[in-house]
Amino acid sequence: MGSGQVTTSVPSGQSEFQGRRVTVAGLGVSGVPAAKALVERGAIVTVVNDGDDERARAQAAELEALGVTVRLGDGATLPEGTELIVTAPGWQPGKPLFQAAEQAGVPIWGDVELAWRLRGPDAAPWLAVTGTNGKTTTVRMLASILKAAGLRTAAVGNIGVSLLDAVLGEEEYDVLAVELSSYQLHWAPSLRAYSGAVLNLAPDHLDWHGSMDAYAADKGRVYEGNQVACVYNVADPRTEDLVREADVEEGCRAVGFTLGTPAVSQLGVVDGILIDRAFVENRYKNAQELAEVADVDPPAPHNIANALAAAALARSFGVPAQAVRDGLRAFRPDAHRIQHVADLDGVAYVDDSKATNTHAAEASLAAYEPIVWIAGGLAKGAEFDELVAASAKRLRGVVLIGADRALIREALERHAPEVPVVDLDRTDTGAMLQAVTEAKRLARPGDTVLLAPACASMDMFTNYNQRGDAFAAAVRELGA
Structure with missing residues (x-):
């Protein structure tokens, strides 16, 4: 882990943006507030947007009333005189707009970079979390712990x-x-968090980043300039590698989290207790009990890992052990994240529709046994051999839905040929009731019927929330 002084002060908003020609790339949740913030600080703002639908036109009218120029249906051309681009995080680096900006020497920021530069001199420090899976849960756990410590905080960002x-x-x-x-980290070159965490790394969004190395490097930006702790996952050595490559403030430490017994400068688990051996006096000899595994809802292995990462970040900010326990006890997971829906005839029905990639699905499958697994959807280029091989022994049966279900079926044929598979050749939303009905037929008392699709939902549903709602509705209909 490198060390070096990092300057965290930035120019004041007014002096930096007054009269500056700024192009905002993309409307939506980040573009509209970015355009408004820039106009308020005297910038001459043009918004470019690929789409030209009803929502975009309504947003354009709102901004034009403030003096913003809006170009709908033209996100490729660099407006003349542009001195800075502020982009929505999802816009890919290879877009013609950005290529033109690079040739013209125009800097490109994301909304996170803009927010970082607009902070006041006494702004609240940031405890930052990234990773392929578990980010939202970990950040919400962290906010709950910070609130339990009496701190004024909010869960923000992505x-x-x-x-x-x-x-x-x-x-x-x-x-x-x-x-x-x-995406946000890619476009945030000057971000310097108080402490940061990379929860895990698995192939995801490679079409956007271009390669796994580029994806990992962007995740690793969360460690740049950390002041107190770079929190990494002991079970995922790539996260520790990113810590070693980071340039941090003098005195910042690498702090690991593990589901096993923690070594020095780690948080871990001993006999059902979450233990801190990083933020204690004489950590070579002492340890601090933080909470019980039973305080984590739900106490699935990957969720305990999320809790340990949240605890590490909170402890780096000086939060007492009791607040970690109280915050974890107060935390309730969002819908569609390992959510217990009902028990029917001795079988548990669990909705993890948020498991939209193989890494998330593997973590979900590891939490239960035996399982009737409902899977499938849009694969996004994923391969399923590793997931199926790791989970085969847990499977009672599998029900497949969605456009790319054949990819999972073929992996099951290779690695779990003895597991019964029901392949539903339909992609309408009503398929979920049939899927749950088939799963109920395969399940025995003591089993878990688990929706952990390992795929995106947009082939059949608007989003993973609608998919999870359809699962829960089907379970309720069967139980009526």
């Missing part, structure tokens, strides 16, 4: 609350729990 709103709003915070995607 979690749905705009960082710009948090930074520029009237509410004052002591510290912010910040979820950051790889």
Whole structure:
């Protein structure tokens, strides 16, 4: 882990943006507040947007009333005189707009970078979380722990609350729990968190980043300039490698989390107790009990890992052990994240529709045994051999739905040929009731019927929330 002084002060908003020609790439949740913030600071703002639908036109009218120029249906051309681009996080680096900007020497920021630069001199520090899976849960756990310690905080960033709103709003915070995607980190070159965590790394969004190495490098940006702790996953050595490559403030430490017994400078689990051997006096000899595994809801292995990461970040900010316990006890997971729906005839029905990739599905499958697994959807280029091989012994049966279900079926034929498979050749939303009915037929008392699709939902549903709702509705209909 490198060390070096990192400057965290930035120019004040007014002096930096007054009269500056700024192009905002993309409307939506990040583009509209970014355009408004820039106009308020005297910038001459043009918004470019690929789409030209009814929602975009309504947003354009709102911004044009403030003096913003909006170009709908033209996100490729660099407006003349542009001195800075502020982009929505999802816009890919290879877009013609960005290629033109690079040739012209125009810097490109994301909304996170803009929020970072607009913070006041006494702004709340950021505790930042990234990773392929578990970000939202970990950030919400972290916010719950910080609140239990009596701190003014909010869960912000990729979690749905705009960082710009948090930074520029009237509410004052002591510290912010910040979820950051790889997209957001890619476009945030000067971000310097108080402490940061990479929860895990698995292939995801490779079409956007271009390669696994580029994806990992963008995740690793969360460690740049950390002041107190770079929190990594002992079970995923790539996260520790990113810590070693980071340039941090003098005195910042690498802190690991593990589901096993913690070594020095780690948090872990001993006899059902979450233990801290990182933020204690004389950590070579002493340890601090933080909470019980039973305080984590649900106590699935990957969720305990999330709790340990949240605890590590909170402890790096000086939060007492009791607040970790109280915060974890108060935390309730979001819908569609390992959510217990009902018990019918001795069988548990669990909705993990949020498991939209193989890494998340593997973690979900590891939490139960035996399982009737409902899987399938849009594969997004994923392969399923590793997932099926790791989970085969847990499977009572499998029900497949969705456009790319054949990929999972073929992996099951290779690695779990003895497991009964029901392949539903339909992609309409009503398929979920048939899927749950078939799963009920395969299940025995003591089993878990688990919706952990390992795929995106958009072939059949608007999003993973609608897919999870359809599962829960089907379970309720069978139980009526």
